Amino acid sequence: MERYAAALHASGVGKGDRVAIQLPKRMEVLFLHFAILSLGAITLPLNPSFRAGEVEYFLSDSGSSLFVTDEQRFASAESEVRGLREVRTLLVDGAQREGADSLTERLARTPKGFSRAYPAGDDDVALLCYTSGTTGRSKGAMITHRNLISNMLALEAAWEWTAADVLLHALPLFHVHGLNVAAQGSLYAGSTLIMHEKFEAGRAWKALEEERCTLFMGVPTMYQRLMNEWEKRERKPDLRAIRVFISGSAPLTENLFHQFESATGFRILERYGMTETGMIASNPIDPAERKAKSVGYPLGGVTVRVVGEDGSDMPPGDVGEVWIRGDNVFRGYRGMPGKTQESFVKGWFRTGDLGYQDPEDRGRLYLVGRAKELIITGGYNVYPKEVETILESHEAVRESAAIGLPDEEFGEKVVAVVVLKEGKGSLLPEALVEHCKRRLAPFKCPKQIAIVAELPRNAMGKIQKNRIPPIFLGEKLDESNSRGV
Ligand code: MCA
Ligand code: AMP
Numbered sequence: 001m002e003r004y005a006a007a008l009h010a011s012g013v014g015k016g017d018r019v020a021i022q023l024p025k026r027m028e029v030l031f032l033h034f035a036i037l038s039l040g041a042i043t044l045p046l047n048p049s050f051r052a053g054e055v056e057y058f059l060s061d062s063g064s065s066l067f068v069t070d071e072q073r074f075a076s077a078e079s080e081v082r083g084l085r086e087v088r089t090l091l092v093d094g095a096q097r098e099g100a101d102s103l104t105e106r107l108a109r110t111p112k113g114f115s116r117a118y119p120a121g122d123d124d125v126a127l128l129c130y131t132s133g134t135t136g137r138s139k140g141a142m143i144t145h146r147n148l149i150s151n152m153l154a155l156e157a158a159w160e161w162t163a164a165d166v167l168l169h170a171l172p173l174f175h176v177h178g179l180n181v182a183a184q185g186s187l188y189a190g191s192t193l194i195m196h197e198k199f200e201a202g203r204a205w206k207a208l209e210e211e212r213c214t215l216f217m218g219v220p221t222m223y224q225r226l227m228n229e230w231e232k233r234e235r236k237p238d239l240r241a242i243r244v245f246i247s248g249s250a251p252l253t254e255n256l257f258h259q260f261e262s263a264t265g266f267r268i269l270e271r272y273g274m275t276e277t278g279m280i281a282s283n284p285i286d287p288a289e290r291k292a293k294s295v296g297y298p299l300g301g302v303t304v305r306v307v308g309e310d311g312s313d314m315p316p317g318d319v320g321e322v323w324i325r326g327d328n329v330f331r332g333y334r335g336m337p338g339k340t341q342e343s344f345v346k347g348w349f350r351t352g353d354l355g356y357q358d359p360e361d362r363g364r365l366y367l368v369g370r371a372k373e374l375i376i377t378g379g380y381n382v383y384p385k386e387v388e389t390i391l392e393s394h395e396a397v398r399e400s401a402a403i404g405l406p407d408e409e410f411g412e413k414v415v416a417v418v419v420l421k422e423g424k425g426s427l428l429p430e431a432l433v434e435h436c437k438r439r440l441a442p443f444k445c446p447k448q449i450a451i452v453a454e455l456p457r458n459a460m461g462k463i464q465k466n467r468i469p470p471i472f473l474g475e476k477l478d479e480s481n482s483r484g485v
Pocket of ligand 1 (some may be wrong): 272
């Protein structure tokens with residue numbers, strides 16, 4: 001890590017600078033991240049499957065001064081990145097080339113014993129994590145050192161995390177779940193990490209057994225795949241070392257909760273979090289106190305309110321929007337004071353999640369839906385607007401509407417209906433899927449597209465998204481024809 005800090009310092013990285021990392025999951029991501037923090041700079045982790053246009057947006061919106069990537073990704077986004085004059089590029093593999101320096105060469109030239117002052121304070125930003133936005137424009141959530149530390153302390157206590165733990169890490173490193181909770185949480189507790197580059201259910205069961213793992217963290221899609229794999233196996237994995245299976249980032253269905261317990265004997269611990277707040281609530285470490293469909297109780301230092309539309313507290317047991325306060329809550333969206341202001345009311349952060357607290361059970365929190373128009377697919381968030389913007393950038397598309405449909409594997413899947421411009425009726429939905437795949441990370445691309453004559457609207461002309469699901473179940477819109485993939 002020391003050498004990485006020296007190499008970044010030699011590249012001109014200093015306090016407050018944004019350094020974007022777009023790399024497949026590998027140890028360098030962690031070395032770079034901690035090196036960045038130690039220089040008082042800010043890590044901007046990027047999904048390695050982001051397309052050139054997406055990368056260009058994140059680099060320019062964040063005002064990043066350095067982009068760390070590999071040859072393959074640099075090659076695919078080269079012209080976009082070169083267009084951003086203030087961004088320099090450092091390649092983790094390969095030699096220096098026009099427009100990009102080589103980290104490998106920098107590391108080789110770095111003398112031992114680099115010392116620096118650790119210039120960041122509690123309220124300085126450590127991480128800039130982009131979350132999708134209602135308008136289709138992603139927002140950079142500014143997460144401070146205080147946010148990170150308060151959450152690590154709360155999780156260490158809640159999950160009785162110690163140096164004796166061994167965590168199987170199969171999550172991506174570019175999100176709060178994999179980076180802050182799983183990786184930083186483990187290192188803070190002094191525990192061991194077994195890193196898998198990609199989640200693969202068979203390999204995960206093998207590692208849980210052979211490495212005598214005590215902890216696993218995953219999104220519900222991973223638990224669904226672990227269950228499918230379990231059922232296929234004659235000899236079931238030996239899980240005697242396991243202490244707890246933890247799930248989050250998306251709702252864990254009651255069905256999966258019970259299915260997993262009756263198969264493995266383990267009751268999954270579900271917790272609730274958000275990029276802007278880190279972890280908010282968790283079921284207790286005592287399995288007897290874990291309940292299906294509930295995300296448990298607020299973590300230490302986090303205060304939760306359930307609020308009605310008029311901003312007053314709902315009576316206990318009634319559904320309202322979940323509002324949060326605590327040292328875990330981020331500083332705001334970078335360069336978006338308006339959006340930041342809208343998200344806070346008198347110091348309370350509005351999550352956009354709908355829930356209630358059970359008065360008969362010490363205010364146990366249940367989430368029941370979202371006030372925000374958000375699709376969560378396999379633990380990744382997608383705002384329909386971003387998909388619609390890309391669909392409507394196709395020269396044949398007049399308008400579109402994207403929604404999430406229930407899906408057994410991903411919880412929800414992105415689908416879209418599209419109205420074509422006059423005379424463009426021969427366009428196939430497959431061509432639109434291709435159009436999306438070239439411009440959007442694969443998880444955001446619609447799994448199905450239906451071409452319709454008109455979007456369903458109410459008398460005021462507002463699109464009625466609740467009338468879209470039947471189109472995918474084979475029903476036709478009134479007076480319109482539809483065809484799809
Ligand atoms: C992959 N595919 C998906 C998704 N993942 N489609 C929809 N939603 C997804 N999440 C599609 C790809 O587009 C591709 O389709 C095909 O599946 C295979 O892709 P592959 O990359 O091989 O998939 P995978 O490696 O099997 O990925 C599935 C996964 C992954 C492991 C479940 O999605 C994942 O790691 N999800 C975790 C996300 C996460 O960490 N979220 C935390 C956010 P095609 O071939 O057609 O292109 S942080 C957060 O939410 C807060 C803080 C919190 O509370 O934690
Ligand atoms: P992100 O913006 O990727 O940080 O996703 C945060 C959102 O994921 C939250 O606002 C919730 O809607 C959702 N989420 C996280 N954990 C859970 C959970 N255990 N159950 C239901 N939804 C969850």
